[in-house]
Amino acid sequence: MWKPYRRAIEILQAVTLTGLPFLVIKGQSALRFDIPTLKLYVFGSVIWIREFYLILGVVLFFLLFIAFVTVIFGRIWCGWLCPQTVLLDLSKSIVKLFGRKNQKTIQSLLFILLSALVSITMIWYFVPPAETLKTLFVSSTITSFFLVLWIAIYLELSFLGRKFCTSICPYAMLQNALFDKDTLVIEYDVSRDDTCMKCDECVRVCPVGIDIKNGLSSACIACAECIDACRVLSEQRGMPPFPNYKGLIVRPKTFWLGGAIAAAGVALFLLLWSRPPVDFLVTRDNAPLLSGLNRYSYTIYNNGGNSLILKLSSPENVALIGEHSLLLRPFSALHGRILVKSSGKLERVHFRISGGGISISRVIGFL
Ligand code: SF4
């Protein structure tokens, strides 16, 4: 039976997605995009908006990964992992716990609660959970987002449900282009059609309302409910279920496509984790203020979760007029200005920040 495995994976997915915003690493959410400062906290590190190409790389990697999974495993995402599937399946299981009475009312109440939970969870990926709960009905922005998402998710679950998969979902529309003859699908065994009991249990349990006996349908989400339903009856007669998984997982495409995706994943991982703990940018502000006096702007990015005390200096014989000792808070950016005064002829200035095991130099022209 596939159902216990599906339920276990669905519960794991729901707990992971709801619990992730509560996981705090070095004082910040494990995964959260902070809108006011436009930075993404990601498992103890931070990606700034100026490094958006990294986020783009991660998104592209996941798109390629999903395409690979679809080519090999078919609609496994739709039937086993999609948040919509998880919500609908879990609510169905919970409704069943209450028996046959008032099922519709219980389901509606459940949808209201689940939609609220999903709505607030989505906000937690942008605003820390403690702050969200404190400001939920105080900040008009958070209240509006919460209510709009809540209503939209409730309407989607109650009135669209599985219709979304067969009519709107863009991923579902892509499937046909990605499938090949060996992709894992759920197929009815036509060669044994004369022994099928035609009880239509497979049709009764199908969440998208198709009859697998009529052949492969693009609406099938590969949830395996029909296999489980048929197995109950067919095994009593000593036969395997009529609908079943069919496809070839281990084949050359799995290795070369999987290898390419894995290589891209490793390259991306190295790119992300080889970033320096601190980044230092300096630019000269326009023309000199006076002869021998230039003004520079600098920004220091702390990519890590520790506070740092840094010293701004220049090895050249110039006077730096401004703050030299800098406190860099965790995951923060420090912007500042400094004047450079030179009494002799000077073509460029070496700026250095040092402290906490860090030493970074930048060379900028002097006018
Ligand atoms: S549940 Fe199995 S036996 Fe019954 S109609 Fe479907 S395929 Fe045939």
Ligand code: SF4
């Ligand atoms: S045909 Fe079977 S696998 Fe496909 S959606 Fe219906 S129940 Fe799920």
